Amino acid sequence: MTIDAVYLVQLTLNGIALGLLYALIAVGLSLIFGVMEIINFAHGEFLMLGAYAMTFALPVLGLLYWPALAVAIVAIMLFGFMVYEVLLIRLKPEEFERSILVTLGLSIIVIHLMQYLLTATPRMVDTQFGFEGVEIGSIRITWTRIIGAASALAAFAGLYLVLRYTQFGRAMRAIAQNREAALMVGIRPRVVARNAVVLAAGLCGLAGAAIAPIQLVTPYMGQYLIFKAFALVIIGGLGNIPGAIVAALGLGLVESWIGGFFEIVWQEAAVFVIMIAVLFVRPDGLFKRGGMRVG
Amino acid sequence: MKLAIALAAALALGALPLLTSSNYIVGVGVSALIFTVAAAALNLVYGFTGLLSFAQLAFWGIGGYTSALTVVTFGGTFWWGLVWAALINAAVALVVGYPTLRTNRHAFVIVTLTFALLATLVARDWVSLTRGPLGIPNLPPPTAFGHRFGTTGQFYWIAWAFSVAMLAFLYALCSSRIGRTLVAIKQNEPLVRAQGISPMPYKLAAFAIGAAVTGAAGGVFSFHLGIVDPTFLDFYYMQTFLIIVIIGGTGSFWGVVVAGMALSALPEVLRFSADLRMIIYGVILVIAVFVMPSGIAGWLRERRVAEMREALARVSSTPGADMGGPLRGALK
Numbered sequence: 001m002t003i004d005a006v007y008l009v010q011l012t013l014n015g016i017a018l019g020l021l022y023a024l025i026a027v028g029l030s031l032i033f034g035v036m037e038i039i040n041f042a043h044g045e046f047l048m049l050g051a052y053a054m055t056f057a058l059p060v061l062g063l064l065y066w067p068a069l070a071v072a073i074v075a076i077m078l079f080g081f082m083v084y085e086v087l088l089i090r091l092k093p094e095e096f097e098r099s100i101l102v103t104l105g106l107s108i109i110v111i112h113l114m115q116y117l118l119t120a121t122p123r124m125v126d127t128q129f130g131f132e133g134v135e136i137g138s139i140r141i142t143w144t145r146i147i148g149a150a151s152a153l154a155a156f157a158g159l160y161l162v163l164r165y166t167q168f169g170r171a172m173r174a175i176a177q178n179r180e181a182a183l184m185v186g187i188r189p190r191v192v193a194r195n196a197v198v199l200a201a202g203l204c205g206l207a208g209a210a211i212a213p214i215q216l217v218t219p220y221m222g223q224y225l226i227f228k229a230f231a232l233v234i235i236g237g238l239g240n241i242p243g244a245i246v247a248a249l250g251l252g253l254v255e256s257w258i259g260g261f262f263e264i265v266w267q268e269a270a271v272f273v274i275m276i277a278v279l280f281v282r283p284d285g286l287f288k289r290g291g292m293r294v295g
Numbered sequence: 296m297k298l299a300i301a302l303a304a305a306l307a308l309g310a311l312p313l314l315t316s317s318n319y320i321v322g323v324g325v326s327a328l329i330f331t332v333a334a335a336a337l338n339l340v341y342g343f344t345g346l347l348s349f350a351q352l353a354f355w356g357i358g359g360y361t362s363a364l365t366v367v368t369f370g371g372t373f374w375w376g377l378v379w380a381a382l383i384n385a386a387v388a389l390v391v392g393y394p395t396l397r398t399n400r401h402a403f404v405i406v407t408l409t410f411a412l413l414a415t416l417v418a419r420d421w422v423s424l425t426r427g428p429l430g431i432p433n434l435p436p437p438t439a440f441g442h443r444f445g446t447t448g449q450f451y452w453i454a455w456a457f458s459v460a461m462l463a464f465l466y467a468l469c470s471s472r473i474g475r476t477l478v479a480i481k482q483n484e485p486l487v488r489a490q491g492i493s494p495m496p497y498k499l500a501a502f503a504i505g506a507a508v509t510g511a512a513g514g515v516f517s518f519h520l521g522i523v524d525p526t527f528l529d530f531y532y533m534q535t536f537l538i539i540v541i542i543g544g545t546g547s548f549w550g551v552v553v554a555g556m557a558l559s560a561l562p563e564v565l566r567f568s569a570d571l572r573m574i575i576y577g578v579i580l581v582i583a584v585f586v587m588p589s590g591i592a593g594w595l596r597e598r599r600v601a602e603m604r605e606a607l608a609r610v611s612s613t614p615g616a617d618m619g620g621p622l623r624g625a626l627k
Contacts, residue, residue, distance in 0.1 A: 105584070
């Protein structure tokens, strides 16, 4: 089998774009786990709702990309705020299994409510960019993909700055690293947990809104992505944000390469095989967990 | 006493096809019996051992596919299909369970969940084996001793015999020394270690046995439906098993069995549209977790304890009476 260089570059670029998308979801999961020690099962549904928000906002705003993106992100942050205030606030940090069951229930409700109201018909949405793109040699990438990847990178940079330099972010890291000590210096865990959930929801809303013009929007789109994100947080180490980003980019590349040369079933199975292999070698994930660190 | 009631209920349920000629009601009965077995297996893993396993869905699906493929592709009988479903699932459970159980309980939940969703994707994408989204239709009815279990009423006997046998096995297991060890592991693992018992073989055995039973139940259910396709791995089944276990009461064998029979029949009777039914299931799940965390069995137990406390308070407030002494010790 000869390997075409252009094909390989195309696969690599697709892999990076896919990896950045996984990273947006996985980082949110890690952030919530770091602060609250719970797993948000409905995280994929945040993404799905973000994508739907984009499909509704775009036609209203005259196909303008940026305002629609902003609307979608804010809508999902509000949704995250409500989910926290109504459900998650009732959970204690040691109630891991209950957190799964409650957010599982939420996920079922959201998916089927969307399907009930909007039917399962996939939706497509057009943006001001249409299918225009950049061409480098014989490689072609659409603007929507480039912007999606760029906003993901910008979001990570922003998240890094927030966690490292603001009081808001320092409080989150403090709770994740040592809960009792954080309480003693007067950090309010509920406020911090709410901030973390809203921030994670915002990242997920961004992922959903960025993905809406690229692929079909259905009520089930979150489910297929979320389980990979779960595996990524395990591979990267629970609650470890840089670990999740590295694992996500790695998985995006591996999946894209496998998908280019082997049957699709291997592409889907890759994440699970990698996860089991990692657990055999390092039960705590590739990157050792030591509270939530950013640098 | 409980066993006598259970035996009477089992015999009464066995007579269901004689009492009604409606294929629909008998069909609901078949589902209820099989779902109860799968929920009891989940109860062994989650309720008794404390491992929240989403892999039950994968085992259910692998069981359905294994028994269907045994008959259709490899030309075996229905019965061998069930045996293979149980054996393959036990083997898969050991391979997945060993690395996963070494990690913490957080990782266990997530890995089993990922495994369940992976099974769905494999069922859909491994077209050369599973025939992809089309599935394997027209599963032939099982035969035994030259008798063909063609109608729903006749199939009901198979489902009935299967679930009585499986529930009896699980009951024997849960009420044995092994079952008590599993509960001890759930409640206080360091203490179990301190007693010189290694928790790993017990956890792994519970996981594998739960997988085997769930797989066989999936095998029976696939022949009840007559078709296996990727919707056999729909998350709906996992949610149903979970709701049965949580409403029945985690760690309560009979609570889960009763809830299994009741909750499998209920949605059929109410005849909601599929989406609405799932929404209601979701709401029930959220409310049950907050309001009745230990299920109906747990709620009854708490009430009984509260009544005994009250009686104790009355006794000890009576001057001169010291009957409360031993009772108070028992309630500590």
